[in-house]
Amino acid sequence: MRWMALIAVGLALAGISARAQTPAPAPNKTITSLPKPTAEPENDKEYAHPIAHKGDGPTDADVGPVQRHFVMASETDNADETDNEDNNHVASRIAKEKIAIDKRVKIRKIHDVQDDDSYHSVGNPALDYEVKYINWGAVTQEQLKARQGHYFTNSWSNDGPVDDFVARFEYRQVNSKEVIRTLTQPMPHVEGTVRSYFAVVNHAYLTYGPVCSWRFTILRHGVVVAESKSFIW
Numbered sequence: 001m002r003w004m005a006l007i008a009v010g011l012a013l014a015g016i017s018a019r020a021q022t023p024a025p026a027p028n029k030t031i032t033s034l035p036k037p038t039a040e041p042e043n044d045k046e047y048a049h050p051i052a053h054k055g056d057g058p059t060d061a062d063v064g065p066v067q068r069h070f071v072m073a074s075e076t077d078n079a080d081e082t083d084n085e086d087n088n089h090v091a092s093r094i095a096k097e098k099i100a101i102d103k104r105v106k107i108r109k110i111h112d113v114q115d116d117d118s119y120h121s122v123g124n125p126a127l128d129y130e131v132k133y134i135n136w137g138a139v140t141q142e143q144l145k146a147r148q149g150h151y152f153t154n155s156w157s158n159d160g161p162v163d164d165f166v167a168r169f170e171y172r173q174v175n176s177k178e179v180i181r182t183l184t185q186p187m188p189h190v191e192g193t194v195r196s197y198f199a200v201v202n203h204a205y206l207t208y209g210p211v212c213s214w215r216f217t218i219l220r221h222g223v224v225v226a227e228s229k230s231f232i233w
Helices: 002-021 087-096 125-134 141-147 202-208
Strands: 071-073 105-115 149-173 181-201 211-220 223-229
Touching: 105 125, 105 211, 105 223, 141 202, 149 202, 149 223, 181 202
Parallel strands: 071 181
Antiparallel strands: 105 149, 149 181, 149 211, 211 223
16 A cells, blocks of 8 residues: 555645646737738729719700700800801701602601790699700709700601611700701611601790791601691791
């Protein structure tokens, strides 16, 4: 029994000696600095450039869902220095212009909306909605001014073979009297009923006033095939 006690004491002393020789773990270092930050790389595909302010509407940013479909006259011009025509010039051009009315090409309806400060609601929801739709998206006074004008929606159809046409809108305005201005809209591959949209807006409208007479014609390869005009044209 004495030997067994001595052996146990020896083993205990050997374990203490072995633990004494094992190195203690190193203490954790405290982080005192962060890595230098780096700027985010520029990426033109992710960030669009700001829209430049042009000052005159309607710009691409100002145009609403209605105006996108219209061929519009928005700026003033000098009637003495442009190709605008008076009645004598128009009569001369008509005399040279080929006309071959095609009964398969029909102008079915011409509808106009005058959007300005003179508009007053008459209690008709459909008419009120047209003006609200024209001005939809306009917030600033500049944008509302750019939307003011006289809008014409011309519905017509081609019941013949599919073909390319040009819709032409000639008009006079109240303040410029006999001066005739012209807007055109290419209409390729027409089949069935389509619409052509024309408008006089912004500076051109505020300077020369609303449209007081007009003529709408459809041309196919330079030949007039359909025509409609206002009573006092």
